[in-house]
Amino acid sequence: MKDKKKEPGERLQKVLAQAGLASRRHAEEIIQQGRVQVNGEVIRTLGTKVSPDDQIVVDGNLLKMPPKKYDYYLLHKPTGYITSVTDPQGRKTVMDLMQGIPRRVYPVGRLDYDTSGLLVLTNDGELAHRLMHPSYGVEKTYRVEVRERIPKQARQRLETGVDLEDGKTAPARVREVVQMGQDLRPCYEITIHEGRNRQVRRMFKAIGYPLISLKRIRFGPLGLEEQMAPGNFRSLTPLEVQKLRQEVELK
Structure with missing residues (x-):
């Protein structure tokens, strides 16, 4: 709970x-x-x-406060971008992809430079704070590729918790994904509710199966559409915003 x-x-x-x-x-x-x-x-x-x-x-x-106008976006972050508003080193940031929007927004949480997938951006500070706060336990699902199939015993370590240098991880849900075609790497989906730095990569490395690729496909009630190309973004629908707010107990 x-x-x-x-x-x-x-x-x-x-x-x-x-x-x-x-x-x-x-x-x-x-x-x-x-x-x-x-x-x-x-x-x-x-x-x-x-x-x-x-x-x-x-x-x-x-005192009468003017109504606040909030914007909510879902971005398919490509690899090669950092999740930041600016970068002192001059690297590309996710804000370089958010062209033509009327107001400034900020990333909710982060995806690493070499990680792709679903990223929410908004100027609704209270919602963003709750979505990132560990007490609300917002679930995040990632699709990962590895070089060889992971045996059940090793997967169970992910499901019960992995000892990392900053402590044992909370239990995760893991399932194998069947990919069609030849020469495709083994693929898995893992769902966690923590947000430690490079957590998923460290978990798989700890069990002896370092990742080849990492992509976030779900964030709370939101899913990444297959047809959305990397670098594209769209506004969240009112229903999606409502579900996000319900996720973190905001009216």
Whole structure:
């Protein structure tokens, strides 16, 4: 069962600035002058956290926040790109693929440089935070290729947990994928809910079967369509966004 976590709110001065009332620094002065009430209580302490359900009054006027516009995208990340907004070394990032979008978005989690597959990008910070938080246990499924078939005993090590340098992994689900055609490498799908650095690669290396390729094909309720070519992206449908929010207990 997933643990419910109460999410922290936004700092009051940031909320005032986002509402267009004042700059962040001026908002701090307004708070210190005792001109702001939250749920009927005068607030003078900087850094006080507020939530969307709180009633904020400034100089006797109820603060009305403009509705936020969020964007949600699913990208088929190719290999050879890093999951970052910028890179000091000048390498290609996933943002180089997100051309023509109206607002800036950010990757949810990461896929390594040499890993391809499904990546969600959004400017919905609360949703992104929950999707990455380990307490919500969002499942991720990867398709891997190895040089030779993995015997059942070795696969069971993945399913019960593998000892890595940063601790034993949680149990995973593993199944062999039958590929049609000649000269195809053995293929498996593994589902985990942790998000350690290069975890899947390290798990297979630990059991003696290093990966040739790694591709994420599912993230929570979202699946990567076979017809979506690497480098392409699309907007999530309202139903997909709803399912993502339900996954992490957001209304």
